[in-house]
Amino acid sequence: MHWLTLHTSVPMGQQTYETSIQQAVRDLAEPGWDFRASSVGSGRSAATLRIPQRVLDDRRGARLVGAATGLRHDLVHRFDLRVPPARGPHVLTMHDLPPMRFPDEGRLPAWCTEPLPSDVEVICPSDFAASEVTELVGARRVTVIPYGVRPSFRQPAPSSPEDQRALGVSRPFFVHAAGVTRRKNLEGLAEAWAIAAPELPDHELVLLGPPHGRREELFGHLPRVVLAGKVDLDAVGKVMAAAEAVVVPSTYEGFGLPTLEGMAVGTPVVAVDRGATPEVARGNALMTEPDGPSIAEALLAVGRHEIDRDDLVRRGLARAATFAWDTAARAHLDVYRKVTG
The missing domain is CATH 3.40.50.2000 (Glycogen Phosphorylase B;)
Structure with missing residues (x-):
């Protein structure tokens, strides 16, 4: 399976999740999986895929970017709601939704605030986060996988x-x-x-x-x-x-x-x-x-x-001691298998 993770510029806690879970998944050395990572951002960012912000903000533009990034991959894991969705099988991690609760937490493109398609598999780190994404963006398929602890x-x-x-x-x-x-x-x-x-x-x-x-x-x-x-x-x-x-x-x-x-x-x-x-x-x-x-x-x-x-x-x-990244990685793989059948 070809697996591509996509992310954007993120706060420190979210960055810890992204780097830790990617390393933990790779460390499992699961046979048959080819794990690759990429990042999406505006033209001024250090992302590997630099796209003008106006394109990422536009519903149609984001759809085209998502379709392109998902090519030649069996599964795409979006690490941020702002990353354009792929057309094929994909997973979305959502930690919470502070921009929809607080005026000083930045903004989301309008297309991010629309109800999620019913087939999107969402990963959340807590039951509280799961309740937020269910209420605010209508997530229907949510799996709770807590974080681990850095060594x-x-x-x-x-x-x-x-x-x-x-x-x-x-x-x-x-x-x-x-x-x-x-x-x-x-x-x-x-x-x-x-x-x-x-x-x-x-x-x-x-x-x-x-x-x-x-x-x-x-x-x-x-x-x-x-x-x-x-x-x-x-x-x-x-x-x-x-x-x-x-x-x-x-x-x-x-x-x-x-x-x-x-x-x-x-x-x-x-x-x-x-x-x-x-x-x-x-x-x-x-x-x-x-x-x-x-x-x-x-x-x-x-x-x-x-x-x-x-x-x-x-x-x-x-x-x-009950929180571990290798445990989280195995739970992520279970979600990937579920999505890919």
Whole structure:
């Protein structure tokens, strides 16, 4: 079977899925399959298939591009809804649909918001994501396949004091590693830190991610906040492992890798009880409401050692151990066989 994966420019969590699942599928070395990857993007992108954005946005243009990319392949796996659909058998991964819920999450071409054809086989990482794509684009054939955990997040050695100082960290700290759009709920985290910081004078809040005005606006005036900037992905696990807790204040996640990664490194996770997060944590994180006072209460409980940290870490590690990319790869192959008959 000739198998072609198609993707476009994506957020970090989705990129982790794409690279990890492709490698995991190849590592299975399934006889009779020839796996190839390609990418689709606008003329300014680094994609292997560069198409003018106006063509990708146009329904007819996207249909022609999809037909061309599917030639000479038995199966096409689209890793993004924005990738033009092939005419033949194909699979579509959909992680969630934030552009249809939040105004600051970019836009989708009009043809992407139309109901999916009934024969499209969709892969989602959670039951929450499956409910979203069913409601918003009428997906009818959905298989839930959770993510795995990158090796660098499997109980790594904590970052050294020297590495922490290089990031500007000098005290025990809480860490947040995610984007800055509205659904990430930085407002709730900022309000929480304004409440908790005076009660935890020996702690810092570390924010990982490229420089952005929203972080500076919301946290620049607060005490002991470290805007550490972008950190190499495989080093993020070490920073998480050295933290008092990983904080995940998001209100909408199709999966939410930071929650899984925090558990996998062996650090308590403070997470908001929304989206797919409770599904991933399944009672093995300190769950909270999304408002500032509720998040602050959880931070204080961790910082004051009012929780059984060892128990939370033990349960988090056990939960994270149930997620594996090789398991996900086998489930993907089952979907491919189903589609190709």
